[in-house]
Amino acid sequence: xxxxxxxxxxxxxxVAIAVQDIPQRTPVLPDxxxxxxxxxxxxxxxxxxxxxxxxxRYGVVLGxxxxxxxxxxxxxxxxxxxxxxxALDHMPYGTNLxxxxxxxxxxxxxxxxxxxxxxPAGTRNLLGIMTTVQCVAGVARVAAERxxxxxxxxxxxxxxxxxxxxxxxxxVAINAAMAYIPIRSLQNILRHPNFGGEIMVLGLxxxxxxxxxxxxxxxxxxxxCLTIQDCHGHDEMMNQIMAMAERKLQKxxxxxxxxxxxxxxxxGMQCGGSDAFSGLTANPSAGYAADMLVRGGGTVxxxxxxxxxxxxxMLAARCVSQEVRDRLAAEMKWYDDYLEQGGxxxxxxxxxxxKKGGLANIVEKAMGSIAKSGTSPIVEVIGPGxxxxxxxxxxxxxxxxxxxxxxxxxxxxxxxxxFMTGRGTPYGLEIAPVVKICSRNEMKDNWFDMxxxxxxxxxxxxxxIEEVGTEIFRYMIDVxxxxxxxxxxxxxxxxxxxxxxxxxxx
Ligand code: CA
Numbered sequence: 001x002x003x004x005x006x007x008x009x010x011x012x013x014x015v016a017i018a019v020q021d022i023p024q025r026t027p028v029l030p031d032x033x034x035x036x037x038x039x040x041x042x043x044x045x046x047x048x049x050x051x052x053x054x055x056x057r058y059g060v061v062l063g064x065x066x067x068x069x070x071x072x073x074x075x076x077x078x079x080x081x082x083x084x085x086x087a088l089d090h091m092p093y094g095t096n097l098x099x100x101x102x103x104x105x106x107x108x109x110x111x112x113x114x115x116x117x118x119x120p121a122g123t124r125n126l127l128g129i130m131t132t133v134q135c136v137a138g139v140a141r142v143a144a145e146r147x148x149x150x151x152x153x154x155x156x157x158x159x160x161x162x163x164x165x166x167x168x169x170x171x172v173a174i175n176a177a178m179a180y181i182p183i184r185s186l187q188n189i190l191r192h193p194n195f196g197g198e199i200m201v202l203g204l205x206x207x208x209x210x211x212x213x214x215x216x217x218x219x220x221x222x223x224x225c226l227t228i229q230d231c232h233g234h235d236e237m238m239n240q241i242m243a244m245a246e247r248k249l250q251k252x253x254x255x256x257x258x259x260x261x262x263x264x265x266x267x268g269m270q271c272g273g274s275d276a277f278s279g280l281t282a283n284p285s286a287g288y289a290a291d292m293l294v295r296g297g298g299t300v301x302x303x304x305x306x307x308x309x310x311x312x313x314m315l316a317a318r319c320v321s322q323e324v325r326d327r328l329a330a331e332m333k334w335y336d337d338y339l340e341q342g343g344x345x346x347x348x349x350x351x352x353x354x355k356k357g358g359l360a361n362i363v364e365k366a367m368g369s370i371a372k373s374g375t376s377p378i379v380e381v382i383g384p385g386x387x388x389x390x391x392x393x394x395x396x397x398x399x400x401x402x403x404x405x406x407x408x409x410x411x412x413x414x415x416x417x418x419f420m421t422g423r424g425t426p427y428g429l430e431i432a433p434v435v436k437i438c439s440r441n442e443m444k445d446n447w448f449d450m451x452x453x454x455x456x457x458x459x460x461x462x463x464x465i466e467e468v469g470t471e472i473f474r475y476m477i478d479v480x481x482x483x484x485x486x487x488x489x490x491x492x493x494x495x496x497x498x499x500x501x502x503x504x505x506x
Pocket of ligand 1 (some may be wrong): 402
C-alpha cells in the first residue's frame with residue numbers, strides 16, 4: 001500500500017498535512033500542484049483562500065489568511081492571523097456525552113498493582129524522601145544514593161528510592177493567595193500511591209514550609225520527620241537518615257503486587273514537542289487507549305490549559321454537569337488572567353520546534369492536543385496539584401510545560417503517564433513511569449531506543465488508530481504491572497519535580 005501524499009481530516013478542510021516532503025510541482029489534486037516544496041507535516045492549501053478568509057483544519061478555523069493564498073501553497077505560521085479564543089461564559093454543556101457502551105472494550109481487564117489502604121493503587125513500590133525546602137536537596141540526593149547502594153539490596157520487593165527535591169519551601173511568600181497551589185502539590189506528592197503510605201520528610205529547621213503546612217498533626221512524628229539542623233554533624237545526620245530509611249524499607253518490603261481491576265489505575269496524558277502529526281496519529285491513538293481504560297472503570301487525566309483553551313467549548317460539550325462545566329470555565333479564566341498579568345496570551349505556548357513541525361499556532365496545537373483525551377465524558381475538573389474525587393475522565397488544569405505538568409499530575413495521583421511527542425524528548429518522571437509515543441516513523445527510526453511506541457504507521461496507512469490504540473493499552477498495562485520498563489526508566493532519564501508556583505518568591 002502506498003502512503004498518501006497528504007492527510008485531510010474533515011471534508012470542509014481547505015488545508016491538508018504533507019505525509020512526506022512534497023516536491024514543487026507535484027500534483028496533489030487533479031487541478032492542484034504544489035507551488036513550492038511543502039515540508040513534511042506542514043500544511044498545503046487545497047483551495048484558494050482569499051485574504052482574511054478562514055483556514056480550516058479538523059473542521060475548525062485555525063485562523064485567517066494574512067494575504068491571498070493560492071491552491072498548492074505552503075501555509076506557514078507567518079501566513080495565519082490568530083482568531084479570538086472561545087468565550088467562557090454560558091458554554092453549552094453535556095451536548096456531546098458518549099455513553100459507556102459506545103467506548104471500546106479493553107482487551108485486558110486486570111493488572112498487577114500495589115493496593116493501598118486508600119486511593120488508587122501503586123504501579124511501583126518506592127521509598128520517597130521529601131524535602132521541605134530546596135536547601136536540603138543535596139542531602140536528600142546523597143542520602144538516596146547511599147540508601148540505594150547500602151540498604152536497597154536487602155529489600156528486594158522495593159523498586160527504588162526517590163529524593164523528591166523541588167524548588168519550593170523557603171524564600172517564598174508562603175501566605176500569598178496562590179501559595180496553596182505549590183503547598184497542595186507537595187502534600188499530595190508525598191502521598192503518591194507508589195510510596196505506599198510511608199512518609200519520610202527531611203526538614204532544615206528554619207524554613208517557611210513547616211511540617212505543619214505539609215502534614216496533618218498525627219503524621220508529624222520522629223518516625224516520619226527529621227530536622228537536620230538538630231543533628232550533631234554530618235555523620236550523625238546521615239546515620240539518622242539511614243536508620244529512618246531502613247525502618248521505612250522494612251515496611252515497604254512487605255508490599256506485593258496483586259491482580260487488581262482497572263478501576264484502581266490512574267493514567268495521566270501529556271504531550272510535548274508536538275508536531276502536526278501529533279493530532280493525527282499519536283494523540284488519537286492514545287485517546288483510544290484512554291477510552292478503553294475509562295470503559296474498564298479506570299481513571300484518565302488530561303491537562304495543559306493553554307493547549308485546550310481554544311477547544312474549551314468542545315470540552316464543555318463533554319462535561320457531565322453544569323458544576324463540572326463551571327469549574328472548567330473557572331480554571332480557564334484563572335489561566336487567562338495569569339497569562340495576562342505576564343503580558344502574553346495562550347499563543348505564547350507553541351515552541352520553535354512545534355512550528356518547525358508544522359503547527360502554525362495554538363489553535364492548531366490545541367486541536368491535536370485534545371485528541372489524547374479520547375471521547376468519553378468529563379466527570380470532574382480539578383486544579384493544579386489537586387486529587388480527583390471521581391473515577392473516569394478527569395480534566396486536571398495544569399500548565400502545559402512538560403516539566404510542570406508532570407509533577408502536577410503526579411500530585412493528582414497518576415500511576416503512569418502516556419507522553420506523546422512529534423519532535424522527541426527524553427522526558428521522564430522518577431515517581432511514576434512515562435511511556436513515550438511518537439507521531440512519525442522518522443522519529444522512531446531516529447530515536448529507536450528512546451521512543452517506546454510509534455504511531456507513525458497511522459499516517460502511512462499501515463495501521464489504524466484502533467490498532468495502535470490497542471497496542472498502547474496493552475503496553476500501558478504491562479508497564480503499570482511492572483512487566484515492562486519504558487526507556488526513560490531503563491536509562492534513568494528523570495526530570496526534576498518542578499512544582500507550579502504562581503505565588504511570589506521573596
Ligand atoms: Ca506538555
